[in-house]
Amino acid sequence: WYQRRVREAVVSTQSTGVRYFNLDITQISDWLAQWKSDVGEQRDLFRLLHEAFTALGNGEKAIKALVHLLKLYGENEGVEAKADAHICVISHIAQPNIFIMDHLLDLHPIKALDGQLIHELLQIFVSGDLNDYLEFYSANTDFVEHLSVSHEQNK
Numbered sequence: 068w069y070q071r072r073v074r075e076a077v078v079s080t081q082s083t084g085v086r087y088f089n090l091d092i093t094q095i096s097d098w099l100a101q102w103k104s105d106v107g108e109q110r111d112l113f114r115l116l117h118e119a120f121t122a123l124g125n126g127e128k129a130i131k132a133l134v135h136l137l138k139l140y141g142e143n144e145g146v147e148a149k150a151d152a153h154i155c156v157i158s159h160i161a162q163p164n165i166f167i168m169d170h171l172l173d174l175h176p177i178k179a180l181d182g183q184l185i186h187e188l189l190q191i192f193v194s195g196d197l198n199d200y201l202e203f204y205s206a207n208t209d210f211v212e213h214l215s216v217s218h219e220q221n222k
Contacts, residue, residue, distance in 0.1 A: 152176035
């Protein structure tokens with residue numbers, strides 16, 4: 068129990084300690100195994116890491132935590148997996164220095180978004196061009212604006 072509380076305190080968005088936290092997925096996974104953390108606890112930790120790094124403005128570490136979180140889901144995980152996948156896609160699109168996103172398409176939660184607008188938008192960022200994006204934006208302006216990503220940066 069105490070290990071879980073310590074983990075949560077270290078990575079909470081109110082803690083400045085996470086700013087100095089080295090996001091070494093292998094090391095974190097080793098700790099979680101030593102602590103006998105179940106998959107739900109592991110997901111909670113990586114979700115907390117994402118939130119904390121996002122709050123601190125460290126998008127790169129936030130995205131690494133999110134991608135690892137998505138890897139913890141199996142093929143048929145449901146609503147929570149889709150919600151995390153949705154956040155992951157938006158986080159990738161919102162980062163101006165990320166240009167390669169095709170690795171996301173292999174993740175089960177991302178596959179579960181197939182047929183939704185967010186998945187279509189990801190496909191455009193993976194294999195489309197500017198015209199594809201502009202057509203999507205024109206047809207789905209409200210959707211893109213609701214995502215809180217910069218249309219101007221996406222062009």
